[in-house]
Amino acid sequence: MPGVQILLLRPVNSKAYSINCCKPFFVGNRPGDLFNFWGSWGGGAGAGYFWDREPGLATCPDHDTSDRNNFMQEYIRKYCNTIRNRSQENKTAFIALTKLPSIPVSPCISLLRQELDSMVRTIYLCNLDNNQQIQELLSQMFRGEQWHLISAKGKKQMIRDREMVDIATNLHGWTEYVYKFGCSFIHLSNFHQYNSSDPLINLCQTDIDNIENYIQQYHGPCHSGKLNFDSIIQILPQIFDKINANLQYDIEDFEKKYPVK
Structure with a gap:
């Protein structure tokens, strides 16, 4: 079964949580936590981190790409x-x-x-061709963080x-x-x-x-x-x-x- 990316957008205690179109999954306890799960409920789990959301809505990117555009x-x-x-x-x-x-x-x-x-800053954003990077930098701004991107090797690169x-x-x-x-x-x-x-x-x-x-x-x-x-x-x-x-x-x-x- 392919991994499904699940993004937590409302802080909750670590427990089972579900949304439309997705199987139940474990979540973290803060906005922005993203967990990738393989297998069925209770099966193996992997964890990652996703930056481009604000608290307020929940979405499963694999099932609703329109949410990402919104x-x-x-x-x-x-x-x-x-x-x-x-x-x-x-x-x-x-x-x-x-x-x-x-x-x-x-x-x-x-x-x-x-x-x-x-x-x-606006010119810099206009020159980026990666929508996810643009969304991440804007999200960082609204979180009060200094702009940075993650390299292909997983290292933080300050802008x-x-x-x-x-x-x-x-x-x-x-x-x-x-x-x-x-x-x-x-x-x-x-x-x-x-x-x-x-x-x-x-x-x-x-x-x-x-x-x-x-x-x-x-x-x-x-x-x-x-x-x-x-x-x-x-x-x-x-x-x-x-x-x-x-x-x-x-x-x-x-x-x-x-x-x-």
């Missing part, structure tokens, strides 16, 4: 709504900050970094920011520079001395030239005629709008790839 659609819907809500809050906060007499640079760049985080940024940079070349700037202002660094020295002096000339080229390409030449930190501060609203617009496009692209009914 879960996938629900995760995508929740993810896109969460990203859009986060983006709207960032935009509201950013606009409020830029209306102050003196723009608070660190909080504004931190908001840019948050918006970029949403963008690179690093660097990996996601590299993929996004292939699509939007400016991603890496916004990411570097954002991280420099989220974490305490010498960039926070911008009132007394220009943070750009901490960059190599190649990075400075690339940043200047991207600014000229998307926002026009620097007002001062030469790239410096003050000229970047002046176009922070345009930079935020650029990231925000790309994020909205990427969310829509993700939804088109996996349409939610």
Whole structure:
């Protein structure tokens, strides 16, 4: 008899439990436990772990593949709504900050970094071709876990920011520079001395030239005629709008790839 995968979605005490279409089976005591059983009731049992469900419903994947599709659609819907809500809050906060007499640079760049985080994660998901991996990463997000995947050898592989940024940079070349700037202002660094020295002096000339080229390409030449930190501060609203617009496009692209009914 082939193994049947049984997924526990409601916490119960370890005991016999049954659902439609399946023979009785043993279950664990926490949501997410998956047990593979061979043979009849009381026969041999094997155990595994399955990640892509939330508490609330029970399903047997071998008998009802539509449930898996429903879960996938629900995760995508929740993810896109969460990203859009986060983006709207960032935009509201950013606009409020830029209306102050003196723009608070660190909080504004931190908001840019948050918006970029949403963008690179969405692009990363769009570039995955494995539906189960996508569903697993979204499930991890809703469980408050750091993104990771399980390799073919059963080892946990953490999804690093660097990996996601590299993929996004292939699509939007400016991603890496916004990411570097954002991280420099989220974490305490010498960039926070911008009132007394220009943070750009901490960059190599190649990075400075690339940043200047991207600014000229998307926002026009620097007002001062030469790239410096003050000229970047002046176009922070345009930079935020650029990231925000790309994020909205990427969310829509993700939804088109996996349409939610």
